[in-house]
Amino acid sequence: MSLTLAEARARSAQVSDVSYDIDLDLRDHAGETFGSTTTLRFTTSAPSTFVELTDARDLVVSVDGRPVEAAYDGRRVGLEDLPVGRPVEVRVEARVPYVSDGDGMHRMTDPVDGETYVSAYLSLDIAQRVFACFDQPDIKATMAVSVAADPRWQVIGNGRVTSSEAGRWVFATTPRLCPSLFVVCAGPWHSVTWEHAGLPFGWHARASLAAELDRDGDELRETTNDCFDHYATLFDEPYPFDSYDQLFGPGHNWGAMETPGCVTYRDEMLPRGRVTDDQRSRRATVIAHEMAHMWFGNLVTMRWWEDTWLNESFADYMGYRVAADGAGFGGTLVVHEATRKPAAYVADERRSTHPVAPAPEDVPDVDSAFTNFDSISYAKGNSCLRQLVTWLGDDDFLAGVNAHLTRHRFGNATLDDLVEALDAASPRDVRGWAEVWLRRTGFDTVVVRRRDDGVPVLVREGVRPHRFSVSALDADGVLVGTRLVDLADEQVPLPEWADLAVVPNSQGETFARLRLDDLSAATVAEHLGDVDDEVTRTVLWAHAFDEVRTGALAPAGFLDLVERHLPGEQRPALVSAVLDRALGPVLTRSTPAAEAPALVDRVAAACRSALAATDDDQVAIALTRGLAATSRDASALLGWLEAGRTDAGVDLDPGLRWSTVARLAALGALDEDAIEAERQRDQTFAGELGAARALAARPTAEAKAAAWATMSAPDVSNRVFEACAQGLWDPERVELCTAYVDAYLADSPAICERRGQGFSLVVGRNAFPALELSPAQRRRLADTLAAGSVPTVLARLWNDQLDDLPDPPQISR
Incomplete structure (x- = not known):
């Protein structure tokens, strides 16, 4: 307890x-x-x-x-x-x-x-x-x-x-x-x-x-x-x-x-070896x-864990802001918009969603509180604060924050304490804003409609006041104008942009789903990569991520965007985000197992095309990581290991080398002795983990059995457990993993009961089977959760995974 x-x-x-x-x-x-x-x-x-x-x-x-x-x-x-x-x-x-x-x-x-x-x-x-x-x-x-x-x-x-x-x-x-x-x-x-x-x-x-x-x-x-x-x-x-x-x-x-x-x-x-600009910025x-x-x-x-957001939302918002404005790492907003904010939209549509600032009674114990260290408390809360600053003004925001910090220094405080300080610093109704933005779940949709005369009109479906940038694109995807708008109950026509594509929230100031009209959607599909502003481009990629998840865009349509626009992308963080999305949720959750090899091949082809088109070494590194995860050319990958660099001239740092080893192992091109030779070559803790992943990735029943045996050891470390899971699950060879999906569902509750909160996070989030689950496995997952015997932290994570599966079975909350 x-x-x-x-x-x-x-x-x-x-x-x-x-x-x-x-x-x-x-x-x-x-x-x-x-x-x-x-x-x-x-x-x-x-x-x-x-x-x-x-x-x-x-x-x-x-x-x-x-x-x-x-x-x-x-x-x-x-x-x-x-x-x-x-x-x-x-x-x-x-x-x-x-x-x-x-x-x-x-x-x-x-x-x-x-x-x-x-x-x-x-x-x-x-x-x-x-x-x-x-x-x-x-x-x-x-x-x-x-x-x-x-x-x-x-x-x-x-x-x-x-x-x-x-x-x-x-x-x-x-x-x-x-x-x-x-x-x-x-x-x-x-x-x-x-x-x-x-x-x-x-x-x-x-x-x-x-x-x-x-x-x-x-x-x-x-x-x-x-x-x-x-x-x-x-x-x-x-x-x-x-x-x-x-x-x-x-x-x-x-x-x-x-x-x-x-x-x-x-x-x-x-990291050992090379540190990319993207890694430096994220750090x-x-x-x-x-x-x-x-x-x-x-x-x-x-005072209690319902106000986790007072810690994490503020730190998340300030982290991106201060790294850019204080430490000079420009473009940090791209990472938030491309990776963390899309995850928050997903989290806000699960059954487990909760207000950014829930009531104390909704967090009845510490295990329940632990489950709220999630994308709502971090990324959505960050996004809400960014909207608050946009809506309130930076001076009033900081005045309220400073009054709050001084009043409660070395003490404890609540949302009401912060709202009181902000309300006193601003003529706006901060209490009303907090009620709809922080005390309610879900998000609004900003819709672009088109009048008969070609004038785009912005419409809000929801209850929250929004202030955000909206940009117009010409028929070639060239940015022709941006303006700040307030959108609430009243529609906002944009007559100066008749017959032009428009992108609401083009600088990401608010937290809302986009629904584009046909003209705007067609322009984006054709010219996404031509949009000069990197934040606007990122917002549009995130919109595509959302459409795949909701079924508005088929995985094949998403891969069309990848093939068309990845070769021209010059922002390494955005390249990585697109590839991570394609090889993550799109592959493991939106693509049937029978179609997985084709998706992997299309991503590999897109990486090769983009590598041929770029002269940016940072972009080339991101693309090489994508190719190392998807290539079927074992002879080329073996050549990388022998030369210590790719045929495109990208040096293999230790992380990229181990990714290449893992892919070769998954292709059946490296056996246990070869992996052991790589481990001996490395002889570091990271090398131990790389070898564990590669051994688990081999496409044999014996390798999968050995990986699960390692994961089941009572004293296995959190890092080794996670590394084995990364190699164990293979979305292209589901039949090899079936027995271990069943074992994972059967054994994980006891593992988490014994190992506690942090290990539960590894088991339920990082080690959940990254492949298509059969209907029987989905039913088993739902039935196990319905029985009520799964530890609190794992139950939350498993329910979230169940919600993320396509057409999940309906179970009671």
Whole structure:
């Protein structure tokens, strides 16, 4: 049972003035457990309460220095007969297990050099897997932390190190934080450090990634400084903590986590070999996103998880904005419009959709809250905020935001608190706006109609006020004009653009489906690639994605667009987005298995044509990745491996090389020995994962059986599980995978019950069968969900997958 809203409200009303002294002993990093000793000081208005500590061994509890026999159920430590109305001190000592799934004190041994790294990766109610605490966001506390570890190591945490002698690190006491924001990362890190704005800054990575961190160090430092300085121009409240470290950590379940003092990122964001401009831009956006959390989430924290959006929507919006305006990575909006926003439209039409800002009662417990870390809370919320800024004006928006941050600094706040601040800063009705945009599910449709005289007319189907750009295209797809319009109940005619194609929301300012008239649709189909403005072009590609999903455009029609317009595309991020869409949802969800090989061949042909047409090396890299995933020319791919570069002159970085190996394995052109030779050639953690994927991709029953056996091992790591799943599922050879689809549906609930939230995310989202499910398998999935025995997080993800299948069976909510 995860913590409920009722329990959290009762406990937060009862306890106050909380502080933690946390002492961790990581010296036995080769063992199964680490030492965790926490001294909690608080005042309580009732004689009984509980603290959380999961899977503790050798538990010892004392109250005001007296040993007590506390009730313990494996997760909650019951505290009775506490003194009321005065400070009490509770000390909890235990041994706590290391984990390999990214939820808790994650331990990883690097195959390159045998070095071990242990890092506390937390979120929601995961702090209790590291130290005893009141594990909820509205009980904030100071944290005084000390860590005993290998003297050769460096330990990084939420604050500055005040002493580090003889293998013991002591950190400055933090300001008031919620438990999920605790962090400790220990190991022989390689570091790049500097001072900026009077604070110590640093970037850290595994020792085996030292060359990569040194390669990118100047850019990472510059990006961090630029984002930091730009936030200083936006927010009145200064950065609220005493240091700013950032660390690439192995095994992270999230893309990154905003823990103050030491932001952690999955270390795939520090790739070996080449770093493309697209990767650099996306990484800068994540850096800016996590930095935004220092104010939204860390300085001011939600009271309960219904206001997840107050963290994530703001950070998502600010991430794209500040990476562009502050750090100089232009074009970040293309990634949002091409990848994340389309996912939000999909999420908003599933049965699981929820308002951006749901009511507290709609998030009854923490497991339910975890499922709301989704495209609604991130991408849709981001899009709604962008619409709010467009509708409200930037000055009024920032005035309201700054009033909110100052009023609630180091405290907790709600949507109503933010709306109150924004409403006071603007003459517009922000409360009314929030009601239709944030408290309701779904989205409007902006329709282009055509009068008899050729004048286009914009019509809203829905209830929300919109302000957005609309652009006109001539018969050759040339942009001839753009204007800002307000669309609500009244239609908006555009007489100056009679007989021209028009594109509503051409700069993506609002969140709405488009429905074009015949003239506009025909012009787009013929000239999409000729549209000069990259954001408008991206909006039109996203419109095509949406039409495939809704059935308005057949997969073959989408491939027509790919073949016609991909060769002229000069934005690498958009090339990648189009290929990811074609080889992702279009292939695995919209295309029958019998037609899958033809789709793959058409994508491969489009990549070859586009490679022949481009002289941009960044575009060529994106296209080569598409070709590596689709080519059937085994001899050519083997030639790539032998030469270390493609016949078009693109060098194989480690990631592209492993993608090529995986494709060759799927074609049956590489056996186990050849894959092992590639692994030996690499000898890194990424190489271990690449080999696992390639072995699973081989088109034999034995290979599929071995992959599932690895995935079923009780202690398999989150990364290995995901890599095997990537290779296991083959949309072109469904018959080879049938038995493992059945095994996946049968075994996953127990796996997730045992491994928890983060692993459930891997199982239900990243490892769901990426191929056509049979009617019997779909019925089995629906029946399993209807039985009600699937763990909450997996049930949400599986229901979403069921909704995304073509013509899903109808089941009750």
